[in-house]
Amino acid sequence: MPIRDSENIHTGGGSHIAGSVNTQGGDFVARDKVIINITGGIEQLPTRYESRVQNFLEYYLGSPQHPAPFGGRARDLEALDGWLSDSGNPRYALLAAPAGRGKSALLAHWVHGLSERQERVRTVYFPISIRFNTNLESVVFSSLAARLAHLHGEPVLNTSDVQQYRSLFSEYLRRPLPGGERLLVVLDGLDEAAGWQPAADLFPHEPPEHLRVLAAARLVAGDPEAAGWLACLGWDRPGKACRLPLGQLDHAGVADILAKMGNPLDRLAAKIDMVARLYELSQGDPLLVRLYVEALLPHGEEAAAFSLAQLANVSPGLKAYFDLWFKQQEDVWKIAGETLDEDALDAALNLLALALGPLTPAAMLDLAPQELKNSRSLGKTLRLLGRFVVGEPEGGYVFSHPRLAEYFAGQLPAKEKQAWEQRFLGFGRQTLEALTAGQMRAVDAPPYAVRYYGAHLEKMRAHDKDFYALVCEPWLRAWEAVEGTPSGFLNDVSRAWKRAEAAGAAGIGQQVRALLCFSSVVSLGVNVPSEILVQCLKAGIISPALSLVMARQKPDITERCQCLVELVPHLPPGPRQTALVEAIEIAGNPEFYRGVDTLLAALAPYLPEELFEMAIRLARGIQNDWNRSYALSELAAHLPDQHIFKALEITANTDSEYQRSIAIRSLAPRLPDSLLADALAVTVKIDGESLRAHALAGLAPYLSGSLLSEALEAVKKIGNGSARAAALEALAGRLETPQLDEALKIAGEIE
Known part of the structure; x- marks a missing residue:
């Protein structure tokens, strides 16, 4: 539900994700092409997820208008290149570091650089991200399988069964690429998977020679060496995988980021005391560096949040940053004569911290109606959080970095956190009940509830009956309305199936029910x-x-x-x-075995301007002269008025005189006066007298002056009596006295 108060929310530095890619200058258009190339193949899926991956890349690479803070990582990029290029290194690598260390930014820049350099390696890159709605199992594995199918030059499998995509992904990993290149798989954000768990079956137990895999995940408390992740992936055998470290930024790294941000921050890079202060405040934490850098820049129409002078008395760390920021906001609101609604602010922060995906304003109001009150109050709150939140009303909002969600979730006491988690379960349960009772249409189901209710059930270890309730037609229809495909529904069915399997004999009936549902939908x-x-x-x-x-x-x-x-x-x-x-x-x-000409003729009335060139190229490739002429004349007849000259040009070059005649009659009412002479010239060159007369009769109502005289001359040359009579009849109403005398003379000569 769009809300007026939040429609123009500025989403914070680096979150403008529709522009060209920027990494400190260069050819932005070319960089956009590289991003599109990285996602090639994913667009062939029934539900197209490539834009989500492209948006992720653009967020971390930045745009010309909004450069993304990145720098100080030259050695880390070299280390990644070294791992990939040295055949003696393990074929599996794990990049594990604390949240906010800059893993995603590093990998985005590395993968982009590899593709830009056109190394002899083909890349399959996928970020598993809450922020960009790519963390569901169905999204991850359909995209991975589609990308690999593209690299193998094969059509993409269209299925609703995520397990088929998983199997296909595994199969492709074992197959060498047709061109003999190496295959690099980069899977970022394993820790953000929702409703599924990366495991040892994700990649081949023994990686083939052509395969390299780099996985990235957040370190968990108490496991500084990432032993848990290595065991989870089946990479814990000595020598099977290497762990790539990622440290904090140093002074030079902070200065490098400032220098690459451009005016006005590049000037700060030369100030040793300023760089030292930013380094001290951030402690080399890339996320904090980014937050401080963006806080020193104007924010839309607002001034910078912090001044250089204000940084003098701030303590290091994330808590100190937010303490300063909240204090600044309170002062701004007081000056404006407004009050800060702390209940609404806390509610929004709690919801965003615990959500498994983007939350629309409507979903947030459903989850916290008392605290958020109404759309206007929520809009003000979201604008206040604009520096830390990305998104828009239709797609939903989410923290700009998972570490922010981790930070605010960590501020909640255990009981309070559980109470907020229960709200998400209640939201999903109420949606399902309304659907099954016929009180809600599938198209009105909240997208968040549909996409993430099953994942919340698993997160909270809900009762089996809650999972079994998902296996119903209304829930299927809701998934179809939200995603356009039943894949997500089948994933929920799989959840119920697993619960039924674990229940043993007591769950056999539910297993059968899930199986029947699964097979019928597929x-x-x-x-x-x-x-x-x-x-x-x-x-x-x-x-x-x-x-x-x-x-x-x-x-x-x-x-x-x-x-x-x-x-x-x-x-x-x-x-x-x-x-x-x-x-x-x-x-x-x-392999298409029906007439391309008839297909193009059927599509011609519905083609937008930008697709005509594509259709015309296809038509010109038709071998049969008559079929090619038919397709081209139909396309010409429907070209937009601003391209009417091109339509006439196509008609003039059409091989079939029959199609040329038909096209002239079709185009005649749309031709400007400046093109009527050209149309008449095309017409008089038609050899077939009946066809020429047919075209002249179509043009006649739009001719005047000397063109009418030329048309009469053309009629005079038609020997077929009935054809000449038909053309004269069409011209008669346009002729003046001298021309009428000539027409009568021509008519008298008809035998």
């Missing part, structure tokens, strides 16, 4: 005829997103394409464009 898209799919979409029985998912599940590419074509007229603009692009791409596949 085969759903394959068996639904296109005609029924279209009718269900028109009647609102299924969502546009789900209709595309079901179309993509058809194994035969021609049937899949035909289904997409039939859906196009009934889809809203966003999904329609997706379907158009996919249909055109499939039609260019050599």
